[in-house]
Amino acid sequence: MSENVLKVENATMQFGGVVAVDNLNLEVNEGEIVSLIGPNGAGKTTAFNVITGVYAPTNGRVYFNGACIVENFPHGKMKKLYQGEHLGEYTSVKEPTPDKITQMGMARTFQNIRLWKSQTVMDNVLMAKHMRRSSNLFSATFRLNKREEEKQREETLDLLRIVGLEDVKDDLSTSLPYGKQRRLEIARALATEPKLLLLDEPAAGMNPQETIELTEFIGEIRSKFHMTVLLIEHHMDLVMDISDRIYVLDFGKLIASGVPAEIQNNERVIGAYLGVADDAED
Amino acid sequence: MDAFLQNCLTGISIGSIYALIAIGYTMVYGILRLINFAHGDIFMMAGYFMIICMTDMMIPWYISIVIVIVATVLLGVCIEKVAYKPLRTAPRMSVMISAIGVSYFLQNFATYLFSAQPKSYPTIGFLSKSVQVGEISTTLVTFVTPILTILLVIGLVMLVKKTKVGMAMRAVSRDFETAQLMGIKINSVISFTFAIGCALAAIGSVLYFIPRSSVYPLAGSLPGLKCFVAAVFGGIGSIPGALVGGFLIGLSETFIKASAFSEFSDAFTFIILIVVLLCLPTGLFGEKIKEKV
Amino acid sequence: MLQKKTKNICTAAALVLLAVVIVCVGQFTSSTSMLRTVLQLGAIYALLAVSMNLCNGFTGLFSLGQAGFMTLGAYTYAILTIPVESRAGVYYLYGVAGWLEKLELPIPVALLVAGLVAALFAFLIGLPVLRLKSDYLAIATLGFAEVVRIVTASSPLNRVTNGSLGLTMIPGFSSYYGIFAVVILCIAIIVLLINSTYGRAFKAIRDDEIAAEAMGINLSQHKQMSFVISSFFAAIGGALMAMYMGAISSTTFTIAVTYFILLIVVIGGMGSVTGSVISALLVIASREWWLRFLDQPMFIGSFKVPLLKTGFRMVVFSVILMVVVLLFRKGIMGEREFNWDGIYSFFKRLFSKKKSGKGVQAK
Numbered sequence: 044m045s046e047n048v049l050k051v052e053n054a055t056m057q058f059g060g061v062v063a064v065d066n067l068n069l070e071v072n073e074g075e076i077v078s079l080i081g082p083n084g085a086g087k088t089t090a091f092n093v094i095t096g097v098y099a100p101t102n103g104r105v106y107f108n109g110a111c112i113v114e115n116f117p118h119g120k121m122k123k124l125y126q127g128e129h130l131g132e133y134t135s136v137k138e139p140t141p142d143k144i145t146q147m148g149m150a151r152t153f154q155n156i157r158l159w160k161s162q163t164v165m166d167n168v169l170m171a172k173h174m175r176r177s178s179n180l181f182s183a184t185f186r187l188n189k190r191e192e193e194k195q196r197e198e199t200l201d202l203l204r205i206v207g208l209e210d211v212k213d214d215l216s217t218s219l220p221y222g223k224q225r226r227l228e229i230a231r232a233l234a235t236e237p238k239l240l241l242l243d244e245p246a247a248g249m250n251p252q253e254t255i256e257l258t259e260f261i262g263e264i265r266s267k268f269h270m271t272v273l274l275i276e277h278h279m280d281l282v283m284d285i286s287d288r289i290y291v292l293d294f295g296k297l298i299a300s301g302v303p304a305e306i307q308n309n310e311r312v313i314g315a316y317l318g319v320a321d322d323a324e325d
Numbered sequence: 326m327d328a329f330l331q332n333c334l335t336g337i338s339i340g341s342i343y344a345l346i347a348i349g350y351t352m353v354y355g356i357l358r359l360i361n362f363a364h365g366d367i368f369m370m371a372g373y374f375m376i377i378c379m380t381d382m383m384i385p386w387y388i389s390i391v392i393v394i395v396a397t398v399l400l401g402v403c404i405e406k407v408a409y410k411p412l413r414t415a416p417r418m419s420v421m422i423s424a425i426g427v428s429y430f431l432q433n434f435a436t437y438l439f440s441a442q443p444k445s446y447p448t449i450g451f452l453s454k455s456v457q458v459g460e461i462s463t464t465l466v467t468f469v470t471p472i473l474t475i476l477l478v479i480g481l482v483m484l485v486k487k488t489k490v491g492m493a494m495r496a497v498s499r500d501f502e503t504a505q506l507m508g509i510k511i512n513s514v515i516s517f518t519f520a521i522g523c524a525l526a527a528i529g530s531v532l533y534f535i536p537r538s539s540v541y542p543l544a545g546s547l548p549g550l551k552c553f554v555a556a557v558f559g560g561i562g563s564i565p566g567a568l569v570g571g572f573l574i575g576l577s578e579t580f581i582k583a584s585a586f587s588e589f590s591d592a593f594t595f596i597i598l599i600v601v602l603l604c605l606p607t608g609l610f611g612e613k614i615k616e617k618v
Numbered sequence: 619m620l621q622k623k624t625k626n627i628c629t630a631a632a633l634v635l636l637a638v639v640i641v642c643v644g645q646f647t648s649s650t651s652m653l654r655t656v657l658q659l660g661a662i663y664a665l666l667a668v669s670m671n672l673c674n675g676f677t678g679l680f681s682l683g684q685a686g687f688m689t690l691g692a693y694t695y696a697i698l699t700i701p702v703e704s705r706a707g708v709y710y711l712y713g714v715a716g717w718l719e720k721l722e723l724p725i726p727v728a729l730l731v732a733g734l735v736a737a738l739f740a741f742l743i744g745l746p747v748l749r750l751k752s753d754y755l756a757i758a759t760l761g762f763a764e765v766v767r768i769v770t771a772s773s774p775l776n777r778v779t780n781g782s783l784g785l786t787m788i789p790g791f792s793s794y795y796g797i798f799a800v801v802i803l804c805i806a807i808i809v810l811l812i813n814s815t816y817g818r819a820f821k822a823i824r825d826d827e828i829a830a831e832a833m834g835i836n837l838s839q840h841k842q843m844s845f846v847i848s849s850f851f852a853a854i855g856g857a858l859m860a861m862y863m864g865a866i867s868s869t870t871f872t873i874a875v876t877y878f879i880l881l882i883v884v885i886g887g888m889g890s891v892t893g894s895v896i897s898a899l900l901v902i903a904s905r906e907w908w909l910r911f912l913d914q915p916m917f918i919g920s921f922k923v924p925l926l927k928t929g930f931r932m933v934v935f936s937v938i939l940m941v942v943v944l945l946f947r948k949g950i951m952g953e954r955e956f957n958w959d960g961i962y963s964f965f966k967r968l969f970s971k972k973k974s975g976k977g978v979q980a981k
Contacts, residue, residue: 095832145834153832159825161889161953170822173815174834180843183814184807192815235834360753411944417752418680422884423943425682429877430936437929546873550764553757592768595761602754603746 047106048073048239048271049094049149054103055127056089056295057117063089065295066128067103071239076265076272078282080306081292082315087275088154090292091243094273095151099138102127107147108238113137146174150232151241154275156224158216164227165212168199171234199234205267206230206260222253226260233268240264242274246281258284283307291315327460332579338467340575341474345529346552347559347567348481349522355498355562356518358417362424363404365549366431367523371397371530372446372540373439379447386449394527401523402516410512428546435542443539452535470532477525478568485564490517498562547591551578554598560611569609625958644794654794656903661801662858664898667882668805668891669851674880675888675953676812677844678824679748680756684852684879685871686763687736691853692860692871693770694732696785697778698723704787708780715777725791729800729857736853739766740846748841760873771868784867788860797858804851809891811847820844824889881939885949893951901935909934 049071056064064086071077079087093100096113101121105113116133117125145151159167172195178188186192203209206226211219216227225245232240245261246254258281264270276282282289283303291299291306293315299306306312346368353361374396378389408427412420452466485491493514496504505511533548534540555574559566574594581590601608643653666684673679702722705714723731747758769775771782779785791797811817819840822830831837860866886897912931916923942949954960 097828097832140837141831142834142836145832150834151832153829157826157829157832159822159829161825162821166818166821170818170830171833173819173822176815178815180811180816183816184811186810186814188815195815231833358753360757408940408944415947418674418678418888419943419947421680421753421756422880423940425877425880426936426939426943429874429881430933430940432874433929433932433936437927437933440929547764550757550761554761557754557757588772589768592765595758595765598761599746599758602750602758606750606754 046072048075048108049273050106051090051094052104052106053129053132054090054093054100054105055125055129056086056093056098057101057121057125057127060124060126062126063295064093064100064292067292067295067297069290069297069300071271071273073271074265074269075287076261076274076285078286078289079273079275079292080277080279080282080289085292085315086295087292088243089295091151091241091275094144095149095241096139096141096144099136101125102129102133104133107144107149111137112139112144112147142174145235145237148236148238149241150235150237150239152225152228152232152243152245154243154247156228158224158228158231160215160217162216163213164208164216164219165199165203167216167227168202168231168234169195171231172199174235202230202234206233222249222256225249225257229260229264233264233270237270239271239273242272242276244275244277246276246278249278254278254281257281261285328583330459331461331463332583333576334461334463334467336576336579337572338470338575339533339579340572341471341568342529342533342571343548343552343555343575344474344568344571345477345525345532346548347555347571348478348564349526350553350556351559351561351564351567352494352518352522354556356494356501356515357409357420359409359420359424360553361522362421362549363408363427363431364522364526365545365547365552366428366435367397367401367404367545368526368530368533368549369435369540369542369545370400370431371523371527372534372544373435373444374527375531375534376444376446376540380445386447389447390528390531393531394524397523397527397530398520401519401526405516405519410515432542432546439540439542441542443541443544446534446538446540448538449531449535464536466532466535473528473532474568477528478564481521481525482564484521490514494518551591551594554594554601557598557608558601560608563608563610566608566610628958640795640798649794652907656899656906658794658797658862659906660899660902661798662855662862663879663882663902664895665801665804665858666852666855666879667886667894667898668808669848669855670879671883671886671889671891671894672808672812672820672851673844673848675883675890675894676817676824677820677841678752678827679841679845680752681759681845681848682756682873682876682880683740683743683759683763683849685873685876686759686766687740687849687852688856688859688871688875689763689766689770689868690736690739691732691856692866693779693785694735694853695728695857696788696860696866698728698731699725699789700785700787701789708785708787709777711783712776712781718778725789725796725861729854732857733850733854736856737846737850740849741842744842744845748838748845760876763871763873763876767868767872779868782868784865784870785860786865788864788866790861790864797862800854800858804854805891805895808847808851812891816840816843821889878935881935884939885942887949887951887953889953890949890951890955892956893949893954896956897950905931905935 047070051067051069054064054067055062067090079090081087089098092098094105099115100113102116102125104111114133114135114137117130159170162170176191178191182188200209203212206229208223208227208230211223216224219227229242229245246257249257261272262285265272286303288300288302289306290297291312298311298315299309346364349364350361353359371393374393375389378384378392379386384392404427408423409420412423452464452469454465455462456465456468485494493509496507496509497511497514551574552571555570556567558573559568559570578590578594581587581593640657643657647653670684673681697718699722700708702720705719743762747755750758770779773781775781819835822833822835823837823840827837856871882897882901883894885901886893909931912926912934913928914926916926
C-alpha cells in the first residue's frame with residue numbers, strides 16, 4: 044500500500060450531465076514513469092486537474108503517499124444528476140486547493156505553457172521556491188532571512204545547471220525557444236521539491252529532435268532526483284520509450300493498462316485510436 | 326398605506342431609469358467584457374446636451390430630445406472608437422484604465438465647459454403636470470417613465486432575439502473570435518451596441534433630470550455606479566436582468582430613503598453589490614463562465 | 619554593463635543629491651515657496667502611488683479603494699491628534715464624544731494607528747472582496763470607498779468625525795523634514811517587501827494566477843497580504859495629507875482622488891516603484907506649478923489665448939492619461955526599475971549614434 048506514491052480510486056468527474064472522467068482507477072509506484080494516453084477529449088487533462096486539485100472530483104478519492112488527500116461524493120445539485128458508479132461509498136468531502144496539493148509534494152506543468160511571462164528564467168524558478176520558505180513576511184521584508192535567500196538562489200542556479208538553462212538565466216522567460224520553455228516549466232515544477240511530477244503533454248508542439256531530447260531529459264530527471272513521473276502524452280515514440288506502465292483512457296473510461304508491449308498489441312486501444320471498434324460493431 | 330404606495334411609485338419610476346442605464350452597462354459588458362466606467366458620465370453629458378438645446382438654443386422639447394439622443398449616441402460611438410477600439414487585444418487592466426480615463430476626462434471636461442456649479446435643467450410642460458390618483462399626488466413623469474422603459478425593453482429584447490443584428494450581437498457576446506471568423510463585422514456590432522446603450526442613457530437622462538431640475542459634472546458618477554450594481558444584480562449580460570435589477574435597486578433605495586436610515590441609502594446600494602457578488606456572483610439571470618486550465 | 623561598485627557609488631550620489639535638494643529647499647526658501655509645496659505634496663503622492671502600485675501593479679489586483687483607506691487614515695490621525703485644548707472649538711456644533719475629550723497621541727503613534735485601522739478594515743473587506751475577478755473587484759472597492767465616505771459624514775458619528783463639517787486644527791510635524799522622513803521610510807519598506815520572496819510571489823500571481831497556485835502559492839493569503847499592506851500605506855498617505863492640509867472633510871478624498879493616483883501610477887508605469895516616484899513628482903509639479911497658467915485667462919498684447927480658463931488644467935491631465943494609456947501603455951518605466959545600466963546604455967547608444975551619424979557625413 045505505502046509504495047504507491049499516487050492512487051486514484053473510483054474517481055468520477057461530471058460537469059452537469061457530461062461525464063468527463065468515469066470511474067478512474069490508477070496507481071503510480073515509487074520511481075515509476077507512468078503515462079496516461081488516449082485520443083483527444085478522452086479526459087486526460089481533466090484527470091490531471093482532479094489529481095492536482097483544480098477540480099474536486101464528483102465522486103471518489105485520491106491518495107498520495109498512502110494518505111487520502113482528496114475525497115468527494117455527489118451532493119447538492121449533483122445528487123440527482125450523478126450517473127457514475129460507486130454511489131454512497133464515500134461520505135466525506137476533502138477538496139484542498141491546488142497550492143495545498145503542491146505543498147504536499149506534487150508539482151505539475153501545463154499543456155499550454157504557463158510561465159510567468161514578465162520574469163527572467165532565474166526568477167521563474169526562484170519564485171517557485173517561495174513555497175518552501177521558512178521566513179515570514181516580517182523577516183523576509185527586513186532581510187532577516189539572508190541565509191535562506193542565498194540558499195534558494197544557489198539551489199536555483201544548481202537546478203538551472205542541471206536542466207541546461209544556466210546560460211540563459213537572465214533572459215526573459217518568453218524569449219526562450221519553445222523547447223527550452225518546456226524545460227523551464229519542468230525546472231520550475233522541480234523547484235517546489237516534489238515527490239511526484241505531473242507532466243501535461245510535455246512534447247506538444249515539439250519537433251522530432253526536441254522530442255528525443257525531452258525523452259532523455261525526463262529519464263535524467265528520474266535518475267537524478269529519484270522522481271516519480273505521471274505524464275500525459277500523444278507522442279507514442281516517447282511514451283513507449285520511457286514508460287514503465289501505461290494507462291489508456293477513452294471517453295473518460297479506462298480501457299486498458301499495462302506495460303508498453305501489452306498496450307501496443309491491445310485491440311481496444313488500437314480501436315480507440317483508429318475508431319475501428321465502433322465501425323466493426325455497426 | 327398611502328406612503329407605502331407613494332414610495333412604490335417613486336421606487337418603480339427611479340428604478341426604471343436605473344434599468345435604462347443598466348442596460349447600457351450590461352450590453353457592453355456582454356460583448357466586450359468591459360465595465361464602461363464612462364457610461365454614467367455619458368448620461369451626465371446627455372443632461373448638458375438637453376440644457377444646450379432647450380435653454381441656450383430655445384429648441385422645442387420634442388426636437389431637443391431627438392437631438393440629445395443623436396448627440397449622445399455620437400459621443401458614445403466616438404468614445405468607443407477612440408478609447409476602446411485600439412485596445413482590443415490589450416490586457417484587461419489597460420482597457421479598464423482607459424474606461425476610467427474617459428470617465429475622468431468627461432467629468433473634467435464638463436467642469437471646464439459648464440463650471441462645477443449645478444445648471445438648471447429645462448422643464449417639459451406636460452411631463453411636470455401633477456396628477457392625483459386617490460390620495461397620492463405626483464407628476465406625470467413618474468407614470469410615463471416605467472411605461473416607456475418597459476416598452477423600450479420589450480423592443481430591445483425583440484431586436485436582440487429576432488433581427489439579424491441582434492443575432493450578431495448574441496454571437497459576438499458568446500465568442501468574440503469565432504464570430505469574427507464567421508464573417509460578422511465585429512466593429513459595427515460593437516458600435517451598434519454602444520449606440521443602443523447611449524440612446525437609452527439619453528432617454529434615461531431626460532427622465533432622470535426633469536424631476537431633479539439640475540445637472541452638475543459629477544451628476545453621473547453615483548447613478549452610474551448604482552446602475553452598474555443593478556446590472557450585476559440582474560446578472561450581467563442579461564437585458565431582462567438589468568430591468569429587474571434596476572427596479573429592485575430603485576425600490577430598495579426609495580424605501581430606505583423614507584426610513585430612519587435615509588443617510589445610508591447610497592451606502593446600502595454598495596452593500597447589496599458586495600452581498601450579491603459573494604452569494605450570487607452571476608446575478609439573478611446571468612450565465613456561469615469558468616476559466617479553462 | 620557597469621561595475622557593481624560604480625553602480626553603488628552612482629546610487630549613493632543620487633541619494634545624496636536628492637537629500638541636498640530637499641535640504642536646500644528647506645534652508646533657502648520661504649515656507650510658502652512653490653518648490654516646498656511641490657516637494658512635500660509630491661512626496662505624499664509618491665507614497666500613495668507606490669502603495670497603489672503594490673496592489674495594482676505588482677499583485678495585479680485592480681483595487682480602486684484608495685480614497686476610502688485615505689479617508690480612514692486621515693480621520694483616524696486627525697481624531698487622535700487634534701490638540702485637547704482646541705477640541706471644543708473644532709467640535710463646536712455637535713460636541714465631542716466623551717472618550718475622545720482627553721485623548722491626544724503623539725504624531726508617530728497616531729500615524730501608526732491610522733495605518734493599522736485602515737489595515738484592519740482592509741482585512742475585513744478583503745476577505746469577501748478579493749475573491750472577485752478583476753473588474754468586479756474594482757467596482758466593489760470603489761463602492762467600499764463610497765461607503766466609507768458616506769459613513770464618516772453620517773449623523774451617528776457626529777461626535778467623533780464631526781459629521782459633514784469635517785475636522786480642522788490638525789497638527790503636523792514641526793519640522794519641514796518630517797513628511798520626507800515618513801515617506802522615505804514607508805517607500806523603503808515597500809521596496810524591501812517587493813524584492814523579497816513575498817514580492818516575487820505577488821509578481822507570480824500578477825503574471826499567471828493559475829500557475830502561481832499550481833506552484834504552491836496560497837492565492838487568497840497572498841492577495842490579502844498585498845491588499846492589507848497597500849491599504850496600510852495608503853492610510854499613512856492619507857494621514858500625511860491631512861497633516862499637510864490641516865483640515866479634512868468627507869469630501870476631501872473622493873473617487874477623483876483615486877483616479878488621480880491611478881493617473882500617476884499609469885504614467886509612471888504599472889509595476890515600477892521608481893516610475894511611480896518620478897511620475898508623482900512630475901505630475902504634482904505640473905499640477906501645482908508648471909501648468910497652473912492653464913487655469914488663468916492669458917493675454918498676449920490684446921490677443922486672448924483661447925481655451926485657457928478654470929478647469930482646463932484637469933482636462934489636460936485627463937488627456938495626458940488617455941494618451942499614455944492608448945499610445946505609451948507602459949508609462950515612463952514600464953515594469954522596469956530605474957537602473958544605472960539602463961542609463962549607461964542609453965547614453966552609449968546616443969553617443970554611438972552621433973558618432974556613426976558623423977561618420978556618414980564625413981563620407
